[in-house]
Amino acid sequence: MTLTLRKKRILMVSGIVLGIGIAATLILTAFEKNLLYFYSPTQVRDGEAPQSRAFRVGGLVVDGSVQRDPESLRVSFDLTDTANTVSVQYDGILPDLFREGQGIVANGKLDDNGVFQAAQVLAKHDENYMPPEVADALNSANAAEMFKNSGHAGP
Amino acid sequence: MYKWIHQFGSPKYFYDVSFRVSFWCGVVCVIFLLAGLYGGLVLAPADYQQGDSFRIIYIHVPSAWMSMFVYMVMAVSGGISLIWRIKVNEVIARSAAPLGASFTFLALATGSLWGKPMWGAWWVWDARLTSELILLFLYLGYMALVSAFEDRRTGARAGAILALVGVVNIPIIHYSVEWWNTLHQGPTVTKFSSPSIHTSMLIPLLLMWIGFMCYFFSVLMIRARAEILEYEANASWVRDLVNQSAKRRSI
Incomplete structure (x- = not known):
């Protein structure tokens, strides 16, 4: 041919x-x-994350878990992937988007007590963009839905 | 259709038509960029999390889309020129490269400016950012390779092969945020379900995208016209063109 x-x-x-x-x-x-930029709390618990060297862990900041030391910049909070949780301690300035319920990525090491000592905390932004009014409306709609599903007769 | 393609492959025909394409794309570009900027910077509401900082997407996202689109134009045009040896395609590929490099640089720079306040870092080595940086190096490498040859046509051929090799990076950039955990967020607009951006913010973004597209084609045509005159410097139609304009000037 x-x-x-x-x-x-x-x-x-x-x-x-x-x-x-x-x-x-x-x-x-x-x-x-x-190529994974960060490990999830479940991967950390299962021992997939490196033990002796620094790595990154990513998840959502658990509501109500943020505790700030009034004397210094020290802050501690819990990170979750909804299945497992990792406690994080950090000493430094947090990014603008850091808040409870927000996704973040922390870079650091696990100490002997299984607490993650972060050297750097980055906020991970999600892909949703909306005006504040729409976010409020969505939140109250969700709250109403949850309220209805929870079976209460009234407030 | 086939005849039209053949016509477009003729340098003289391309030179004549490209002027009109460039002009009208330029007009549409100005209209859409002005409308998009007004819509994005004035009319669109602030974001519920990021406030006004989110408005950088009106430059960042179209630049990033264009950086990949221009690469595809360059690679496809290069592939066609390798197979059919069409001069116009060689010219388009090498004229597109600096534009693509500029879009890539703009996407990286605006992303970095946004990343510092929002993420807390100018730069992170996650899969999306790294693959976009590789794209910038591909463009720069292409430009360096093409201009390293004395003979334009040999240079264009070598460049086309490099461009084709680099095509593999394009799906990696696009899917990096889905395949791996990245700090960069997932796709907002280019996904199968409905976009996760409010319509009032999406419309200016699409206007900006059309504006960027038209800017690219307008400037691509201007660059390609200049390039094709150099390619065809010895052709009779270029000599006629030069003689005519010389005559006009002497009158």
Whole structure:
């Protein structure tokens, strides 16, 4: 079978794209763990996170868990992925978006008591954008829904 | 259709048509950018979490979309030029590269400005940011490679191969936020379910995107016209063009 020059070139071009694509897929699958930007509290509890060196843990700040030391910048809070929780201690300035219920990523080490000593705390923003009024309306709608489902007859 | 493609492949025809494309894209670009900026900076409400800082998405998101779109234009055009050896495609690929690099830089820079107050860091090495940085290096590498050759056509061919190799990075950038845990948030608009952005904020974003698109095509055509004159410097139609304008000037 003889190929025309043009067909050869088409084969070459699709060969490059396909070959690099397969190679990249293999490499990325092999390095999957190293590409994770942070571990979840469940992964930390299961011992998947490194024990001796620094790593990042990400989750939602548990409502009511934030405790600030009035004398210094020390703050402690719990991080959850709704299944498991990790306690975090941090000494430094928190980003604007840090608040209870917000997703954050902390960089640091586990100490001997299983408390995560953070050297850096980053806020993770979610993909939702809305005006404050809409957020309020959504919140009160959710609250009403939960109230209805909880089976109370009235306030 | 086929005839039209063939016509467009002729440098002279391309040179004639591209002027009108450039002009009208430029007009539409100005209208949409003004409307989008007014809508985004004045009419759109502040965000419930980020306040006014979120308004950087009106530059950041269209730039990031364009950085990937321009790369696809460059790679597809490069692929076509490798197979069919069409000069116009070589010209389009090499004219698109600096524009794509600028969009990538803009996306990285605006993201960094937003990241410091919102995340608490100018830069993090998560999968989205890193793959976008690789895209910038691909553009710069392409530009350096193409200009390293004395002969334009050899340079364009070498560049096209590099562009095709780099295509693999585009789906990685897009899906990085879904495949891996990243600090960068997931997609807001480009996903199958309805966008998770309020309509009053989405409309200016789409206007800005159309404006960016038209800006790209307008400037691409201007760059490609200049490039094609250099490519075809010895062709008779370019000489006629030069002689005509010289005559007009002498009158």
